[in-house]
Amino acid sequence: MERVTWFFLAYLVRQLAALTMAAQTNLNITTDRSALLALKSHITNDPQNMIFTNWSTTTPVCNWVGVTCGARHRRVAELNLSYFGLTGTIPPELGNLSFLVDLRFRNNSFRGTLPQELARLRRLKFINLAYNKFTGVIPSWFGSLSKLQIFSFYGNQFSGSIPTTIFNLSALQIIDLGYNQLSGTN
Numbered sequence: 001m002e003r004v005t006w007f008f009l010a011y012l013v014r015q016l017a018a019l020t021m022a023a024q025t026n027l028n029i030t031t032d033r034s035a036l037l038a039l040k041s042h043i044t045n046d047p048q049n050m051i052f053t054n055w056s057t058t059t060p061v062c063n064w065v066g067v068t069c070g071a072r073h074r075r076v077a078e079l080n081l082s083y084f085g086l087t088g089t090i091p092p093e094l095g096n097l098s099f100l101v102d103l104r105f106r107n108n109s110f111r112g113t114l115p116q117e118l119a120r121l122r123r124l125k126f127i128n129l130a131y132n133k134f135t136g137v138i139p140s141w142f143g144s145l146s147k148l149q150i151f152s153f154y155g156n157q158f159s160g161s162i163p164t165t166i167f168n169l170s171a172l173q174i175i176d177l178g179y180n181q182l183s184g185t186n
């Protein structure tokens with residue numbers, strides 16, 4: 001009996017240590033806010049004034065237009081800026097939205113390449129970047145986003161070949177890469 005108690009105590013101590021570590025390395029809603037403010041600062045044109053005034057530091061991030069927070073963790077779970085007409089680039093900070101499940105930037109004028117940091121979006125299931133001006137290759141790290149179900153990069157300027165890593169994505173249902181400048185077998 002005593003032995004069992006000791007084992008249990010040792011187990012608790014280990015769990016607590018793990019939790020403390022996690023708390024130190026984990027990101028929180030404040031990090032989500034800085035990530036979105038970084039995105040805002042990378043937007044050079046907002047013709048319909050969708051986010052320039054709405055994404056105000058005086059209102060909670062979960063109330064910002066296009067932002068939906070999860071009920072359980074109160075972290076940013078969806079970011080939908082589709083049809084806002086924005087011009088800009090994606091900053092590496094976006095990879096800090098560690099609870100993001102759904103990312104939709106459809107019909108904007110985002111350009112540039114996709115930062116490597118997006119590989120950290122482990123919970124991502126849906127990504128729609130259709131009708132933008134993204135360039136560069138479709139990064140091979142897409143193959144490590146294991147929960148990805150649907151992704152559309154339709155109507156961009158991605159070039160190069162389709163990374164074979166994406167064939168490893170077992171949850172993938174729909175992939176739409178039409179109207180890019182991709183080469184190789186497709």
Ligand SMILES: *[C@@H]1O[C@H](CO)[C@@H](O)[C@H](O)[C@H]1NC(C)=O
Nearest residue numbers: 023024026027028029030031
């Ligand atoms: C978020 O984490 C930082 C440290 O990484 C901490 O200073 C801050 O108080 C935390 N904010 C919230 C809302 O938990």
Ligand SMILES: *[C@@H]1O[C@H](CO)[C@@H](O)[C@H](O)[C@H]1NC(C)=O
Nearest residue numbers: 053054056059063064065066
């Ligand atoms: C931002 O937009 C949301 C959703 O349209 C709205 O509920 C909120 O009141 C707006 N906030 C500000 C500060 O304009």
Ligand SMILES: *[C@@H]1O[C@H](CO)[C@@H](O)[C@H](O)[C@H]1NC(C)=O
Nearest residue numbers: 078080081082083084102104
């Ligand atoms: C994303 O936003 C657009 C424009 O506001 C809206 O039409 C669309 O239904 C939204 N999609 C989702 C999944 O919320």
Ligand SMILES: *[C@@H]1O[C@H](CO)[C@@H](O)[C@H](O)[C@H]1NC(C)=O
Nearest residue numbers: 027031034092093095096117
């Ligand atoms: C968020 O991301 C940026 C760039 O990837 C990084 O410099 C920063 O330290 C990250 N963490 C926090 C807590 O903002």
Ligand SMILES: *[C@@H]1O[C@H](CO)[C@@H](O)[C@H](O)[C@H]1NC(C)=O
Nearest residue numbers: 083106107108130131132155
């Ligand atoms: C989306 O973008 C495409 C290509 O620029 C354009 O043809 C289409 O009309 C746009 N759709 C909407 C609803 O803005």
Ligand SMILES: *[C@@H]1O[C@H](CO)[C@@H](O)[C@H](O)[C@H]1NC(C)=O
Nearest residue numbers: 143144163164165166167168
């Ligand atoms: C695909 O997954 C298998 C098993 O998890 C791994 O061995 C392989 O390296 C992966 N291939 C690619 C191209 O990522």
